[in-house]
Amino acid sequence: MKIVLASSSPRRIELLRNLNLEFDVVPSNFEENINLSNPVELVKNFAYNKALDVESRVQKDSLIIAADTIVYKDGEVLGKPKNEIDAYRMLKLLSGQKHEVYTGLSLIYNGKVINDYECTYVYFKNLSDEEIKYYINTKEPFDKAGAYAIQGYGSIFVEKIEGCYFNVVGLPISKLYDNIKRMGINILKGE
Numbered sequence: 738m739k740i741v742l743a744s745s746s747p748r749r750i751e752l753l754r755n756l757n758l759e760f761d762v763v764p765s766n767f768e769e770n771i772n773l774s775n776p777v778e779l780v781k782n783f784a785y786n787k788a789l790d791v792e793s794r795v796q797k798d799s800l801i802i803a804a805d806t807i808v809y810k811d812g813e814v815l816g817k818p819k820n821e822i823d824a825y826r827m828l829k830l831l832s833g834q835k836h837e838v839y840t841g842l843s844l845i846y847n848g849k850v851i852n853d854y855e856c857t858y859v860y861f862k863n864l865s866d867e868e869i870k871y872y873i874n875t876k877e878p879f880d881k882a883g884a885y886a887i888q889g890y891g892s893i894f895v896e897k898i899e900g901c902y903f904n905v906v907g908l909p910i911s912k913l914y915d916n917i918k919r920m921g922i923n924i925l926k927g928e
């Protein structure tokens with residue numbers, strides 16, 4: 738069996754290394770352009786489509802792992818900001834507030850599919866305009882859902898979280914391990 742991470746995200750690659758497994762990285766070409774208002778359905782759908790796209794390009798007997806992360810605030814899905822104005826708007830929305838981070842997780846192995854998700858609550862401090870502008874200038878917000886990185890400079894904006902930290906970074910590693918087990922794969926034996 739081969740393990741394939743269907744992602745170009747450096748954070749996901751880094752986090753999967755925590756499981757001490759050998760794996761290949763095959764980014765998906767799936768375009769995230771479907772409009773679903775339910776955040777759980779959205780991240781599960783996107784993760785599944787990423788996994789499906791890669792499944793068609795890798796050898797049989799591969800365990801494919803894909804994920805998709807969004808920030809969700811008051812019924813609005815926040816993906817990656819398109820530009821500085823978008824990043825400013827997102828950070829202003831999150832300032833002093835609680836929001837949710839959803840990551841959809843999709844596993845495909847020999848035709849068997851598991852689609853799951855994780856949700857974490859993140860509480861932001863009040864951010865001044867100066868702080869938001871400084872942060873945008875660091876460029877860190879641009880390839881991150883919700884325009885921040887909890888693992889980076891954005892960490893100083895986070896008062897507390899409830900739930901899985903790794904889920905916010907982009908890969909809920911403990912839930913991934915549970916789902917690999919549900920697939921009937923024992924990674925402890927190196928199978």
Ligand SMILES: Cc1cn([C@H]2C[C@H](O)[C@@H](COP(=O)(O)OP(=O)(O)OP(=O)(O)O)O2)c(=O)[nH]c1=O
Nearest residue numbers: 744745746805806881882885886887905906907
């Ligand atoms: C909220 C948050 C998101 N992110 C990142 C994780 C994801 O890389 C990104 C959300 O974009 P995604 O569309 O989930 O993933 P991606 O396009 O980066 O990679 P791929 O589709 O190839 O797997 O936001 C952080 O790194 N830190 C954070 O605190």
